[in-house]
Structures are given as structure tokens and as C-alpha cells.
Amino acid sequence: MFAPLLVAFLMSTHQAAGAGDCGALDIPTSSREERLTALRACAAAAAESPLDHLINRTGKLMAVDQRAEGYGDLLASWDQAELAKPEVAQRLVKLMQSAETAASARTVALRALAAIPADRRPDGTPPIRLLEVEIAAVPSGMAYDKKEFTVAAGTLVHLTLKNPDALEHNLLICSPGSLAEMGTAGDRMGQTPDGKLKEFVPDSPKVLVVMGLVAPGKSKSMWFIAPEKPGTYPYVCTYPSHWRTMNGKMKVTAPTSATSGSDTATSQK
Numbered sequence: 001m002f003a004p005l006l007v008a009f010l011m012s013t014h015q016a017a018g019a020g021d022c023g024a025l026d027i028p029t030s031s032r033e034e035r036l037t038a039l040r041a042c043a044a045a046a047a048e049s050p051l052d053h054l055i056n057r058t059g060k061l062m063a064v065d066q067r068a069e070g071y072g073d074l075l076a077s078w079d080q081a082e083l084a085k086p087e088v089a090q091r092l093v094k095l096m097q098s099a100e101t102a103a104s105a106r107t108v109a110l111r112a113l114a115a116i117p118a119d120r121r122p123d124g125t126p127p128i129r130l131l132e133v134e135i136a137a138v139p140s141g142m143a144y145d146k147k148e149f150t151v152a153a154g155t156l157v158h159l160t161l162k163n164p165d166a167l168e169h170n171l172l173i174c175s176p177g178s179l180a181e182m183g184t185a186g187d188r189m190g191q192t193p194d195g196k197l198k199e200f201v202p203d204s205p206k207v208l209v210v211m212g213l214v215a216p217g218k219s220k221s222m223w224f225i226a227p228e229k230p231g232t233y234p235y236v237c238t239y240p241s242h243w244r245t246m247n248g249k250m251k252v253t254a255p256t257s258a259t260s261g262s263d264t265a266t267s268q269k
């Protein structure tokens, strides 16, 4: 359901780009300064403080939403003292824990909470687990260099995809058991006129995390929260015909109670 929304959103932001004021906040390529300027304009128009306005907008993000990266970058770099104010920090906890909040919004909220020193977060905020993962396309290999990685449920993951190959590649994390289904869905999109525009991301609730196409020689990073349910979640490039060899496994384990009390950060590079 989100792929058409994503395309509609991208088209609307391109149209809004010329309008100045508010639009730059939602444009994936905006710099931090451009986003901040846009946020102040949006917030003034809504008669809210910039921070309140940003948190309000975060609550309205969709499950998979390209705006989340920009919102998360802004919030995570916000003045720590403002984020740590009890009313602000509690809103972030509520956003992160609410069943009504979309996955993208929960990720933005957790990134912001991680930016607050642990001893200044609201009582009851669980310790935050952070994992850095780096995956690269193998040049001329039609494969990722990393065939699997392991993460505890609920971990905040920062994933980077490097592409030193001559072809474009994406990376989707999908529901357990759906590798072939998502791969063949990507193949079919290669035969439709708007497949490329949708970055070959199948329109399916089984697509949980989306890293859009990365051009040759480029890299992209994104944030997401590892699923709560332990299991093996395939990751795959859905550029037509790549999926059979260009895939791997994200193994989600039950969270360990050993980490209670303090944050943990690990890296799988």
C-alpha cells in the first residue's frame, strides 16, 4: 500500500520544491539548514514551537516513509536540554511505545530518545540497544558482501549500503519466508512503466524496511527498529533479476535481559 503513497509523496514534494517555505522539510535531499528553515516556517504557520511541530508531524508518518530519515536527523541533533524536558521526553516515549504509531515514527522517536543522556530520560524508558550494520554490493558479483547479521528484537539499527558496483541496487527487509515472493514481484515491476519510479519496491505489507536504489559509487544510510518477533527476515535487492543471488538474512533474536540498566552499542561492519 505504501509504494503508491511513496510515489505520490515524491511527486508532491518535487512540485512543492519551488514553493519554498515549508516544502524543504520533506524533500529527501534537503540539508539540515534547509530543513530547519522550512521547519521554522511550517511551525510559525501552525502557531507551534518548531520542536512541537516536528514531533506532531512525526506522529503522522506512514509505516514506511522517506520523510522519516530527515525528521530523525533533525530530532536526533536537537538541543539535548530541550529534548530532555520531561514533557518532551515523555511524548517521545509515548510515540515510541504506542501501537498506533507507524514504524517510521517509532524509529524517529527512538533516535531522539537515544540522543538524550540515559540518566535524563523519563523513568521507565528501557535501555536502548544500537547496532551499526554495513553491507556492500560485491563488484560484478550480483551479491551483498554480508550474507547475514544478527540483531536483538527492538534494537535501533543504523544500516549503510555501499555500492561500489557498476549497477544500481536496493535493499529491502521483508517478512520471514517472503524472499521469492518479493523477488519475483520486483521482476514483474521491471516490465511496468513505473517500476523504476517506484525503485522496484513491491506494493506489499511484507516489505518492512526500504532502502531505495543506490547508484553506482554511492552509499546510503537509514535507521529502523528491528522487529519485536524473533525470526529470520530476508533482505534482498529487488532490482529485476538480482534477487536470486543478491540476498541475505537478518536473524532477529529475543532481547536479552542482560542489557538492563544501560544502553549497548555494537557494530557488524
Ligand SMILES: [Cu+2]
Pocket: 168, 169, 170, 237, 238, 239, 242, 246
Ligand atoms: Cu541489485
